[in-house]
Amino acid sequence: MDRTVSCYDCGETYTAAERKRCDCGEPLWFDVDPDGFEWPDAGSVDDMWRYADALPVSDSAGIAPGGTPLFRANRLDDYAGCSLSLKNEGQSPTGSFKDRGSAVGIRGTIESGAEWVGTVSHGNMALSTSAYAASAGLECAVFVPADTPPERLELIARHDPHVFRVDGDYGRLYSDTLSLDVGVNFVNSDTPLRVAGQKTVAYEILEQLAPAVPDAISLPVSSGGQASAIWKALRDLARAGVIDEVPRLFLCQAAACDPIATADRNGDTEVTPVTPAETIAVSIANSEPPSGTHALTAARDTGGAVVSVSDEEIRDATDRIATRAGLSVEPSSAVAVAGVRQLCQRGALEASDDVVAILTGSGYKERYGTDVRSRTIGVDDIAGALTSVVDG
Ligand SMILES: *Cc1c(COP(=O)(O)O)cnc(C)c1O
Ligand SMILES: [Zn+2]
Numbered sequence: 001m002d003r004t005v006s007c008y009d010c011g012e013t014y015t016a017a018e019r020k021r022c023d024c025g026e027p028l029w030f031d032v033d034p035d036g037f038e039w040p041d042a043g044s045v046d047d048m049w050r051y052a053d054a055l056p057v058s059d060s061a062g063i064a065p066g067g068t069p070l071f072r073a074n075r076l077d078d079y080a081g082c083s084l085s086l087k088n089e090g091q092s093p094t095g096s097f098k099d100r101g102s103a104v105g106i107r108g109t110i111e112s113g114a115e116w117v118g119t120v121s122h123g124n125m126a127l128s129t130s131a132y133a134a135s136a137g138l139e140c141a142v143f144v145p146a147d148t149p150p151e152r153l154e155l156i157a158r159h160d161p162h163v164f165r166v167d168g169d170y171g172r173l174y175s176d177t178l179s180l181d182v183g184v185n186f187v188n189s190d191t192p193l194r195v196a197g198q199k200t201v202a203y204e205i206l207e208q209l210a211p212a213v214p215d216a217i218s219l220p221v222s223s224g225g226q227a228s229a230i231w232k233a234l235r236d237l238a239r240a241g242v243i244d245e246v247p248r249l250f251l252c253q254a255a256a257c258d259p260i261a262t263a264d265r266n267g268d269t270e271v272t273p274v275t276p277a278e279t280i281a282v283s284i285a286n287s288e289p290p291s292g293t294h295a296l297t298a299a300r301d302t303g304g305a306v307v308s309v310s311d312e313e314i315r316d317a318t319d320r321i322a323t324r325a326g327l328s329v330e331p332s333s334a335v336a337v338a339g340v341r342q343l344c345q346r347g348a349l350e351a352s353d354d355v356v357a358i359l360t361g362s363g364y365k366e367r368y369g370t371d372v373r374s375r376t377i378g379v380d381d382i383a384g385a386l387t388s389v390v391d392g
Helices: 049-054 074-080 099-110 125-135 152-158 168-179 193-198 200-210 224-239 259-265 292-301 313-323 332-343 379-390
Strands: 006-007 028-030 071-072 083-088 116-120 139-145 162-166 184-186 216-220 247-253 305-308 353-359
Touching: 028 193, 028 224, 049 200, 071 200, 074 083, 074 313, 074 332, 083 200, 083 332, 099 125, 099 184, 099 193, 116 125, 116 168, 116 193, 125 139, 125 152, 139 152, 139 168, 152 162, 193 200, 193 224, 200 224, 200 353, 216 224, 216 332, 224 247, 224 292, 247 259, 247 292, 247 332, 259 292, 259 305, 292 305, 305 313, 305 332, 313 332, 332 353
Parallel strands: 083 353, 116 139, 116 184, 139 162, 216 247, 216 353, 247 305
Antiparallel strands: 006 028, 071 083
């Protein structure tokens, strides 16, 4: 595996694999051999290490994520407006797709000789990095915003990382940690190792659907790290001749905090910060996304777009996914389905399109205010109560 990293924007390459940013300021990603991709053998492992040949690290160093199910969500087709499949990343060991990047980030940290890994996160990535560090025996430092709710901190604390609750500008915290020289390797949202690991979700989708190729992939976007990873994976597959055409990428944001969608609407070539409002999509509320411009480029390059959905649309999609696909997802995940529905309504996607929505995180970690429909009955009333609902 090639260990050079390069800039998607200006094309500069660097041989120091620890480097995270280009001199031009944009994020870097690992180069791969353009002709070298081959689907794994039938006997290969089911987890993401089946794509080890395409990763910048050699092997697993602890829990192994990946191998999440992809299935047709027929009962959501009417709601979505097209032929919808769901990729359930909520089934990852810590409940979000972040595990793929953590696994590669932890392994890469060990290979670099560092004994500490660090991350900056609103929650899911802190949880994931802490768990994978614990499984590989690395020390872990996590930086979270000072107002992170205690229930989220408790989940993270179970893996015993060093937790720092930080007061102050999150964007600055994020970028300052990328160039620290204190023996801690930071595996933040859009760092090369994390992005390399997150490419595997795209490989999996394409392998699970093969020989079919979806018309579009929809995903929620915050920092832009996952969008960059998927774009990179699809481009690599196209260059290697594994697919003829790259599916369109639709990136979905909560309207309350949608810097990338705003730039797309305005026809800008660069993403600039917005002033955020409150949203239930807490995991994707990044008003100053470090890979925002990268993600915008990905959406446009593939003929996709960036979509904004209201909290009402997000809540509705969260409920529909639970009642029509049987999956409890966090509102930030449901944004991907809310986005597809809106795109179909305005004709950007068609009823005949095969669309994969990535459900990025499980709904079992936090409560988001579902109405509980229930009634209290006496034990003598069981048959009567049931008859009244069965007969309507
Ligand atoms: C982190 C996260 C995202 C956004 O991913 P980025 O790589 O930061 O764009 C989406 N959904 C969930 C559940 C997340 O935890
Ligand atoms: Zn550059």
